[in-house]
Amino acid sequence: MTLVATLIANPARPAITGSVLTDAREALMTEHPPRLLHHGVAAEFLVDAPLDQAEMLTARLEERFAGEPFDVAVLPAGPHRRKRLFLADMDSTMIEQECIDELADVLGIKAEVAGITECAMRGEIAFEPALRERVALLKGLNATVVDELIGTRITLTPGGRTLVATMRAHGAYTCLVSGGFTLFTGPIASMIGFDETRANQLDLTDGQLAGTVAEPIVGAEAKRATLLELREKLGLSPEDTMAVGDGANDLAMLGEAGIGVAFHAKPAVAAAAKVRIEHGDLTALLYLQGYGAAEFAG
Numbered sequence: 001m002t003l004v005a006t007l008i009a010n011p012a013r014p015a016i017t018g019s020v021l022t023d024a025r026e027a028l029m030t031e032h033p034p035r036l037l038h039h040g041v042a043a044e045f046l047v048d049a050p051l052d053q054a055e056m057l058t059a060r061l062e063e064r065f066a067g068e069p070f071d072v073a074v075l076p077a078g079p080h081r082r083k084r085l086f087l088a089d090m091d092s093t094m095i096e097q098e099c100i101d102e103l104a105d106v107l108g109i110k111a112e113v114a115g116i117t118e119c120a121m122r123g124e125i126a127f128e129p130a131l132r133e134r135v136a137l138l139k140g141l142n143a144t145v146v147d148e149l150i151g152t153r154i155t156l157t158p159g160g161r162t163l164v165a166t167m168r169a170h171g172a173y174t175c176l177v178s179g180g181f182t183l184f185t186g187p188i189a190s191m192i193g194f195d196e197t198r199a200n201q202l203d204l205t206d207g208q209l210a211g212t213v214a215e216p217i218v219g220a221e222a223k224r225a226t227l228l229e230l231r232e233k234l235g236l237s238p239e240d241t242m243a244v245g246d247g248a249n250d251l252a253m254l255g256e257a258g259i260g261v262a263f264h265a266k267p268a269v270a271a272a273a274k275v276r277i278e279h280g281d282l283t284a285l286l287y288l289q290g291y292g293a294a295e296f297a298g
Helices: 018-028 051-064 090-094 099-106 110-121 127-136 145-152 160-169 182-192 220-234 248-256 267-272 284-288
Strands: 002-009 035-038 042-048 070-076 085-088 173-181 196-200 202-205 208-213 241-245 259-263 275-277
Touching: 002 018, 002 051, 002 284, 018 042, 018 051, 042 284, 051 070, 070 275, 070 284, 085 090, 085 220, 090 099, 090 173, 090 182, 099 110, 099 127, 099 145, 099 173, 110 127, 110 248, 127 208, 145 182, 160 173, 160 182, 160 284, 173 182, 173 220, 182 196, 196 220, 220 241, 220 248, 241 248, 248 259, 248 267, 259 267, 259 284, 275 284
Parallel strands: 085 173, 085 241, 173 196, 241 259, 259 275
Antiparallel strands: 002 042, 002 070, 035 042, 202 208
């Protein structure tokens, strides 16, 4: 078995220097030279070692480069490296906001709702009752505010469009699967370029939020089930799949994926995921698959 160790910085803050590569090669004890994926931003090394050493090598790199502004990951090399199914969370992953908190802000109750959101995303309270509680607080809000929020407050996470466009250009199927709402996921998925989306349906009365959400709620198990459903539909192996998210309701999906990536995630999620991206933007997920910047689409 051959492993591949990847070092990834944020494109806005290149940090993969020659000395970093020298230190990394020494830490990995590999004879293979580095392959530059993007000068100053990403590089990788082949390592002749069994799969069961990946965690140990990751820990070694993290210790060697503690405090440095780049991420490290050690994963299997081989034919399944470039994934053919990609699932992504939306809020605080593919976009930089939590949509329900922005809806609450229109009513002047953002602090109250955001506090519940934070607890749910940290896994301190169950997602489904927390969602019902927050949605109830939005009762009476005109649904037309969604378009205004998307146009003025919602920002796409850097690298997201490139990530999805590149994976689709190489034959991958992409799905935005969110514990948020279809009012947001539809337009946002179109902006980014996803093949399809799964999310919760807010109940409306005369164009206003009714304060309830259609059952069953798209939570942790629904996200995992979506990955399994699409994997079976496309005839793929577990190794052909990648998922990304930041909150506790993403953990089951991340655990089921061939590569589960915790992206700027809550502590419990980062601790449990196979890969953690704390510094890079979403193009980090392309470097993890061995794409060089010259291959990026979009």
